[in-house]
Amino acid sequence: MPRFSVIVPAYQVQAYLRECLESVLTQSYPDLELIAVDDCSPDACGAVIDEFAARDPRVRPVHLPANVGLGPARNAGAARATGDYLVFLDGDDTLTPDALLAVADRLKETGDPDVLVYDYARTYWTGGTVRNQVAAELTEHGPAPFALADRPGLLNVLAVAWNKAYRREFVERAGFVFPPGYYEDTPWTYPVLMTAETVATLDRVCVHYRQRRTGGILHTTSERHFEVFDQYDQVFAHLDEHPALERWRPVLFRRMVDHLLTVYTRPDRLPRGSRAAFLRRARDQYRRHRTPGASVPARARVRHALVRFGLHRTYRALRLAAALGRRARRLSRRSLRALRAALLRTHYRVQRLLPLDSGRVLFTVREDGPYGGDPAALESAVRDHAPHLRTAWVTRPALHHTLPTATRRIAPGTAAHLTALARSACLVTDREVVPGLVKRRGQVLVHTPPGTPLAHAGIDLQERPAAARDTDFARLLRGVDQWDHVVSGDRHSTLTWERVYPGRYTTLEYGRPRTDRFHTATSADVAVLRECLGVPAGAVAILYAPVPRDYRRTPLRLLDLERVARRLGPRFVILSRAGRPHDGPLEAASDRVVDVSAHPDVTTLCLASDALVTDFSPLMCDYAGLDRPIVLHAGDREAYAAARGLYVDPWTFPPGPVADSEDELIEIFAGGRWCGARSAGQRAAFRDRFCPHDDGRAAERVVRRVLCGETETAPPVPPERRRPVPSAAAALEAAAVSLPPQPAVF
Known part of the structure; x- marks a missing residue:
């Protein structure tokens, strides 16, 4: 008897099914059976499943004679399962490496609970990955296992079947099965969590939930989205059959209203002209399952009123008014930004007409980041070895706490920033190009490269388009022309910088200030x-x-x-x-x-x-x-x-x-x-x-040379x-x- 029965239904996911099955079979925890269900898919899903079954005895192929849908396909897989725990995985999603090992360890730690809830991350076709936004509900702190009443916040986690492991004996004893139709996870997830006597959580991403550009059910416009009403009827029917679960009725009612509004408001689900009919069905559903005296959060009362009274025209009017309001606010913000930008440009021009302040040194880093790197080491050295100079650091207000108390804080893009940019006699930065800088006669710009050049950099990236991405090399060279000094840590860096950043600057091979x-x-x-x-x-x-x-x-x-x-x-x-x-x-x-x-x-x-x-x-x-x-x-x-x-x-x-x-x-x-x-x-x-x-005095040598005018530095x-x-x-x-x-x- 394997520890896990991983059930993978497959229908028109041939492009993703191999990756899905590989993610299961390559798990570091091998005690599993993989039940792959071909839901009479018209593409090559069945052939892919047979190919995997031929090469790995843990794969048990199931070919259904007709397409039955996701829920019944899962039932067909569960009926053949022999493992201690059932794990469901959609054919276009994947398990993360070592996910089953982490699940097995957590099950052992918590005494084999009825249900273990683990985390997931959405992976987008553009390449991004975003973790579940309510991951805090899955914290492992506190007693475990527990009952849902002890952690009701678990109902806020996405109500799907594939972010949980279910003890097979518990599922069979309770008689849980998936219904047919869309939103089949709803009448499965809520009854399972409410009925389970022991629940545990695993605060780890175990599933990558693929967000496909096209083809996903939730992005398919269809009348079948009306099936969500039947699914919630089954949830409340379960409550009627089990009076001990009555306490959950108000919570599930609020979850239902939120879900119905999500379906109603998403532009790509309901066919054109069907929204009014959907909202009328939602109104009937609201009245049928409403719990008298149940409280509604203040911020949700308008939304509930729309459903309760079926106010389709009111919703359209509110939506139009909101759209007009957003457009007006965007135009207003755009006008204000344009006016502010014009005023700041004028301010900068005026400041450039004033004399340079020889006692001021301005420090900036990439992305207006926190205090750190070579610029931070040089700023500290200025305060130690040239105390007559005043230092200022440009960074976002949220990062001001990272700065020393003696350093002036400047927010980027403000009048104070432009004043410092225009009048500081010395600028220190690890940026290749300082945005907005019009360098004045007499200003000194010290560039501190962020690292030793092991990989190609500068103009050499013209030969490496994959790494260069959208680098504007003409702009880069204009920035190089503003440099007066470049800080180098060794001879290799000196020779490389001078070749890949050709300019008239002086290289200061004094060591890396950041390592002082x-x-x-x-x-x-x-x-x-x-x-x-x-x-x-x-x-x-x-x-x-x-x-x-x-x-x-x-x-x-x-x-x-x-x-x-x-x-x-x-x-x-x-x-x-x-x-x-x-x-x-x-x-x-x-x-x-x-x-x-x-x-x-x-x-x-x-x-x-x-x-x-x-x-x-x-x-x-x-x-x-x-x-x-x-x-x-x-x-x-x-x-x-x-x-x-x-x-x-x-x-x-x-x-x-x-x-x-x-x-x-x-x-x-x-x-x-x-x-x-x-x-x-x-x-x-x-x-x-x-x-x-690199002896701990690199920053001192740079400060004495650039700001104190000493031509001879200590070896x-x-x-x-x-x-x-x-x-x-x-x-x-x-x-x-x-x-x-x-x-x-x-």
């Missing part, structure tokens, strides 16, 4: 940072920071981080910077896999970690200055090199051990090679090449005399070695 903190921080600072990130005391924190694949439309999952953490054991914690905040949810997330993709300061993450795992990220050059272990891993080396281009292939001159597979990466850490003598030797050679000036501290702050693991090891031997106690 590696030499000025203390072990106490490291301990505080680790505590803030939730790293347990005594754990080895691995920072996983692959470079973004800017040539791909969708994010690339390079490692199964949960599996890596599980194989390495409780001693290791992974800080994952595997994506950007808008790349979607981190599917592998637990107390030992911490998603730090949205953390504003990568320097903090470096200090808090004990080792770095990366691929082609320039961060390895920064991290080498910390003298902490670095491990390389990439499953798409050839694809990345072909699409992005490489100046330096880290695999030919690695800063540490190289893993060609996930299992090899695990072995490197489990076997201790990550911190061995060979690793230290590779890191030393890499550091000599890419960190010749870098020799590598053998540099003392970067040790990692927490290294500090613990050193403390243990330094302790005197303790006498034996008998």
Whole structure:
């Protein structure tokens, strides 16, 4: 008897069915049977199912003689199931990697509940991924299992069959089956949740819910959407047959009204001319199932009134009035924006006529981001070594809390911003082009490139269209012409920047200011940072920071981080910077896999970690200055090199051990090679090449040269005399070695 029976009905999903079935059969938890139901599909779904059945004995094909619809097709699969738990999956959706393993573990933890509810994410045909907006309802905090009465918020989770695992014995004993017709999930989901004596949740994305551009039922205009009324009649009939569930009637009534209004208002569901008839049916449904005395939230009373009285014409009038109001507001906002822009342009022109303020230095970063990177290190150095100068930082108001108290805060696009842009004698930025800047005679612009150039950059991207995307190279070169100084960390960077960003600037090969903190921080600072990130005391924190694949439309999952953490054991914690905040949810997330993709300061993450795992990220050059272990891993080396281009292939001159597979990466850490003598030797050679000036005083050298006018700067501290702050693991090891031997106690 398998643990799971995964039931996949298929009808006209031949383009997606292979991916769906593969997502099930490649699960790391193999104790399953896959019941694939061909609902007499006119396309190749049946042939695909037979192909999978021929190569994997776990696949049990079912071919229905006639098309019966999604609900009865699921029933046909469930009737043949032998597993402990039923898992439903639509033929165009997919299970995420290790989903069934996570479900199995959670079922074991919670004592095999009747129903386990897990999370999902919508995956759009454009490449985006968005997690369920009410994921907070699936928190695993608190007692488990529980009854629905203890967590009624679960009814707010999308009422579908495929985001739950059902104990087969419970389903068969209660006699639950799917009805025919559209919205078949409704009379299944609500009765199942209300009847289940034990329910548990899993706060993990286990299903990718495909949002197809065309072809989905919910985007098909049809009279069959009227079947939603029959489905809710079945829900309330179930309540009538089970008086003990009467308490849920007001809740389900409100859910019904919201659902009916959703169907009524969506433009692509009801055929033209049928909306009035739909609303009349909704009115009858409202009156039939309304619970006397049930409260209606104030914000929903207008919507309820539309359904209660069948006010189709009123709705159309309100909709027209709302549309006119939105148009008027858009025109008003557009006019106000145009007026504001004109006033700001005039203000900027006036400010450019006034003298430059020699005591003012303005700092900006990409996307008007938070305090960090080279500009932050230089801003701090200005306050330490040139206190007569005033500094200001341009960032969004929501990020003002990231700035030091002594630094003036400026919101982008304001009059204060344009004043500072026009009158500051010195501008420091990591932007290639400063938006809106008309550089004045006497203004000095210091550009701080964001990383060591390992992959192609600048004008070399003209040969890499996949990575260049929509780069305006003419605009880029106009921005380069405004640079006066470029800060470089090493000779390789200097030679590369001067070639790919051709201009008349002066290169300051003084080191990376952003790494100064590696030499000025203390072990106490490291301990505080680790505590803030939730790293347990005594754990080895691995920072996983692959470079973004800017040539791909969708994010690339390079490692199964949960599996890596599980194989390495409780001693290791992974800080994952595997994506950007808008790349979607981190599917592998637990107390030992911490998603730090949205953390504003990568320097903090470096200090808090004990080792770095990366691929082609320039961060390895920064991290080498910390003298902490670095491990390389990439499953798409050839694809990345072909699409992005490489100046330096880290695999030919690695800063540490190289893993060609996930299992090899695990072995490197489990076997201790990550911190061995060979690793230290590779890191030393890499550091000599890419960190010749990183001694903790790079920012000071730039400030003294650019702002204080000193032509002679102090030479870098020799590598053998540099003392970067040790990692927490290294500090613990050193403390243990330094302790005197303790006498034996008998």
